[in-house]
């Protein structure tokens with residue numbers, strides 16, 4: 001689920017976010033960060049309204065210190081949830097309680113010149129090169145960040161240690177496998193939505209994650 005900048009701008013935040021959630025958004029250090037926090041949380045609220053019919057003000061999007069956590073409504077608090085924000089777009093995704101989900105949105109733009117060399121392996125650079133300009137690099141980056149979020153832990157290692165294999169390089173929507181050394185592989189999905197990549201990775205607790 002994505003909340004586009006135009007959709008977010010058209011919403012009354014009080015319809016979607018509790019007073020405490022709005023206060024947490026307003027506590028971000030800049031107007032840009034405040035808007036990003038709102039976009040991410042609006043995306044979660046819209047997602048769970050569409051998926052489960054849960055009223056947006058019946059629960060809150062809190063945090064475990066890193067990842068988002070749903071508080072206050074037992075039927076939804078058991079699921080895994082992830083959110084992302086990029087250039088005004090909010091993205092959210094959920095997975096069953098036995099799984100752990102990570103979502104990442106990346107605005108497709110000129111990438112930092114050193115990003116591909118720093119973040120991608122040689123094989124990933126070859127896969128990224130099947131898409132025009134920097135779009136491939138940003139897609140691989142989004143998939144890696146989605147996988148890092150699915151782990152729900154701090155990441156203190158090089159991004160090259162998250163290894164992505166696209167099933168069909170060059171496509172604007174598809175699937176991938178993601179491997180972090182010593183951990184179970186994750187399955188991932190991605191697609192282009194306007195000027196953004198949205199990537200989703202799922203780790204399964206049932207496989208020892």
Ligand SMILES: CC(C)(COP(=O)(O)OP(=O)(O)OC[C@H]1O[C@@H](n2cnc3c(N)ncnc32)[C@H](O)[C@@H]1OP(=O)(O)O)[C@@H](O)C(=O)NCCC(=O)NCCS
Nearest residue numbers: 037066067068083084085105145148149152153154155159
């Ligand atoms: C965890 C990480 C992927 C989040 O990236 P980000 O750019 O802040 O991501 P987004 O803006 O898309 O999403 C932020 C949301 O992700 C969630 N989040 C943050 N860290 C998380 C983690 N470790 N696990 C799960 N979710 C996390 C939060 O809900 C956060 O939203 P909030 O701050 O509004 O509550 C990033 O901080 C990271 O550690 N990256 C890898 C390290 C690295 O090398 N980065 C540089 C790349 S060149």
